[in-house]
Structures are given as C-alpha cells and as structure tokens.
Amino acid sequence: MQLRYLTLYASVVAASCAETYDYIVVGGGTAGPALATRLSLGLPSATILLIEAGPAAWDEPLINIPGNRGLGIRSRYDWNFTSIPQPNVGDRVFAYARGKVLGGSSALNLMTYDRAAVNEYDAWEELGNDGWNWENMIAAMMKSETFTGKNTPTYGDKGVGDSGPVQAVVNRYIPVQQESFIPTMNELGIEGNLESLGGDPLGVMYQPNSIDHVPWNRSTAANAYLPLAGSNLRVLTDKTVAKVNLKKVGDSQVATGVTLVDGTVYTASKEVILSAGAIQSPALLEVSGIGQAAVLAAAGVQQKIELPGVGENLQDHLRIQSSYQLKDGYISFDNIRANATYAAEQMARWKAGQVGAYDYAGSGYSFMTWPQALDASGADALVALAEEAAAADPHPVTAKKLEFLSDASVPQLEVIFSDGYTGVKGYPAATDPLFGNQYITLIAGLMHPLARGSIHIDAAGAPVIDPNFFSNEHDVQALVDAIKYCRRISQTEPFASLWDVEYEPGEATQTDEQWRDFVMKTSLSIFHPTGTCAMLPRADGGVVDSDLRVYGTKNLRVVDASIIPLLISAHIQTAVYGIAEIAAEKIIDAA
C-alpha cells in the first residue's frame, strides 16, 4: 500500500454509519471521485457520501501497470456487460466493458488521453446548452490535469494543464517499429501535430496517456482525486445503489436520498448526483420512476416523471483493425505473452523504474477528415449516405453530425498504431507454429457514427444495451473505407518495410464484398457509450438541463459520460473529467 493512500483507505473501511449527508454521489468511477473531491474541497462544511459498487483496489497491478492495459477487461473489476444481438451484423453481441472498482472505467480504460476539435464542444452549446462550449470545457479539462512533457520533442505547449490531479504524459516507451508511423502518415499527406490537445487534433502524433510519470503508474480518478479530499467526504465501496428515493413537492420531484441493494437508506439533505456512467445512470433513473411510460410499465416501475429521452440517444465509436506480422529482428509487445523470460525482465525493469515494455499504453495516433483519407468521390459518397441517414433520423444531433462532415476542422477517422497483436482472430495459440511471432496492428475508429441506440431496463431492472450498430449504410461504408485505408497505410513506406505477412484480414480480402464481410464480422465498440441522459432541451429528448439537473426534479443531477449530447472525435475520459469539474463549480455556486 502506498503511503499517500493510507489515510484515505482508513476512511474507506471505516465508512461512516451516519444516515444523512448533504450530497450523495452515486458511482465512484471517473466523474464521481472528481466531483465528490471538488465538492469536499469547495464546500468544507458540507458532508458528502460517494457510493461505489466495486472495491477499492489501490495496489492492483492489473490496473496500475500501464503494460497490463486491457487485462482488467473481463476481470473482477469489469461489469462485463454485453449488447443485445445486433440484427444488422448477423445478431452479433458486442462486449461492453465498464469499470466496477473505485476509479471505474478510468481504472479499466486503455489510457488514451486526447481531445476533440473546438467546433465539437461548441456544438454542445449550439444544441441548446448555454455555456457548454470549447472555452469552458478546455478550462475545465486543464483544471483536472497535470501534463508532464511540455516543450519536448513529443509535445508543444498548447491546451494542457499543469496543476490538476490527473496525470498525463506522452508514453516514454516508443517501440522502434512505431518510428515508421509518423513518416508513413506524412507520406499520405497527414501532417505531424505536436499540440493535439489544444483544440485541433487533426494530424499524426505521439499520443498522451493517463499515466503518472513518477512512478510510472496509471492515473485514475480514484488515485488522482480522492487523496486530495477532506474528511467531509466518505467513500463507501462494495455498495450498490438500487434506486433514488423521490418525493413529490409541488410540481417537482425532490430526491430525498438513495436505497442500496442491501436495503440501507441514505438521506440527502441537499442533492443526489448520479455518476454511474452511460449504462447505469439511465437505468437508475428508470428504476426510480423517471423515464418513458412504456419502458417503466414493462418493468413494473411506477412512473414519477414522464421523460422519454432517458436511455435514448446512445452513441458509441466503432473500431476495425488489421494486423501485420513483423519481419525478423523486431520485438513487439507480443513478446510479453510469448516469452516468459522477456516478460520477467521487462517486469523487473518496470519495478525498478526503468524504461521498458510494461510502460507501454499505446502511443501512435492520427486523426483525419474523409477528404484527407479518401479521394473526392469516396468522401462525397459518404456525405450522400449521411444525408440519407439524417433524413431517416431527423434529430438535431444527427443534423450536427452531418454538418461536421463538411467541416474541415473535425476529424471523422482515427487510426491508431498499436504495438503487438490487438485484433479479433486471436494471437496464435501456443500450439500454433506462428506462436512467438511479433505483430503490429492498425486500429481504425469511426469518430461520428450516425447510429443512435438505447439503454433501457428489463423487468429485473438490468440495463439492456442496444447500440443499434450499422442501422444505416453510412456507418457500414465508412468502416469499409477505414479498413481499406489501413491497408493503404500498411503498403506505404516506411511502414511497408516493417512486415512480411498481413495476418488479419489477410491478402485474400480484396473485393468490396469481402471488406464489407470483414467489417460486419470483426468491428467492435471502443467502449465510449454516451448520450443516454443527454444534456439537451427537453423537447429534443433531453434528460438533464445545462445545469445537469434532471428535468422535473429539484435536486437530482447526472454527472458522467451519459450527459454528452453528441459524441466527440476523441476517447472521452478528458471530457468526462471536464464535465465533473464544471458540475462541481455549478453545485458549489448553487450551495
């Protein structure tokens, strides 16, 4: 146990027996600890209770060691959600990993630390949310972070904070083979960008990660924020909230507190705030009686507020990937799983604080518009398909995405250089002659899919996740274009000289039909569900107003990824931290 956590740990185990708190925050994930800590500091005479369903896991190597990224998925720290079968892709079921631990998904994620373009945050305000724009979001995101490595060969100085709790740094372990990525993308016309966190993410870059550089540990919402909190914050772990308790006062519902699954009731004298994430916050609203009449009736829940937007507007990024077998002489991250001696050596280096493979958390990224990645007819074809999709889903969020397609500042495609095999076919088994080979993977992410799905409760109150993937032809064609672009990258020098066999999908995949089939069978979620308690006008399906207060309630707010009305072209943890910082300011101002 690290010393600086001892005090906090003591307060976790000795969690107060008091029944009443001023503020109750449900969910000790990413937004929850950030919000609860800021409330504790900003309202020193208030009492705050943070309730997390998972355990505290301060010393967990699966979480703390950057090179173990991904191993938390399907572990005891994962809720292990899955989507319902997706009819447009042969009823495939998509994994939905979610952190179930103090730190939540910030403890389970892949540590990519980035931001979208200025116009994308400004779009939140244009959708009807006063003050939710780039200017305020960048100030809030910078407040949440300390970025180490300004004015170095891997970053300039724009758009990064220097005194916040979350630690971010460009990865110090850059495998030799990754050195080909930037020149290759330059060859394809994508320029280098050393200030990608400053509102213009287009280009190719070394990518920051949420890592504390001393020691070289993952930085999570739990280990970054909670040690700063005062003794007025109590953290309860391994406790699951069953519902929010509501009482009608005049025309509004007042949140009086929460009931846990074990029946314990905690009372809130001021506010209840849901930070249970994009999957469980809408579910908690619904089990508490807030949502669509039909959904609540089917679940046997008495409706308290008719709010049709709850659980709707689900948006998520899709990814597709191709892998290449490296020529002899290269060592990739695969060697950790293929060679026990190497793995032990690298672990010893990490423990000794020396640079090594266990430092790695991904570090080569690029973001581009379609006209940058495709020829003019390909980009135009996607716009035409998007127009069709927008006509079928006439909603301001979809209309805004259509606008983004013609905005030269907004990325539509992300391509990640991933060291080692991170595809779908699986790394060769120990009995396979290919076992021991070294790979690199290109992961393409679709930044603005037009599918919007939903998350509603079933009769048992559990969330039913329907991302509605590939419900429009734009999303299918965009991923086909994305994976074909990856092959183009792989065949461009100097990248082309790194490998000798395309392992996945393989040279046999050539025709459009085959590429489409590959997309349908192997695309995955990037685990960025958003929008299910959208901050939007009520008439547009909004669930919370621009103060993040649930419509129809006096003192119930949602503060997490679910309030993001329109998914941005970035991995979303920096935005979630920014949302928590802004929410804390609003709640403190209102106190």
Ligand SMILES: Cc1cc2nc3c(=O)[nH]c(=O)nc-3n(C[C@H](O)[C@H](O)[C@H](O)COP(=O)(O)OP(=O)(O)OC[C@H]3O[C@@H](n4cnc5c(N)ncnc54)[C@H](O)[C@@H]3O)c2cc1C
């Ligand atoms: C595997 C994975 C990889 C990702 N990779 C990246 C990445 O590289 N970069 C990036 O920027 N983003 C990434 N993301 C996304 C990002 O981490 C999440 O979007 C973000 O952390 C969500 O924050 P949140 O506060 O909304 O929810 P969470 O962090 O999920 O927090 C919700 C918390 O609420 C708790 N909870 C839920 N229900 C209850 C209840 N009833 N009672 C009590 N507690 C409850 C949960 O246990 C959880 O701790 C990834 C996500 C995952 C899952």
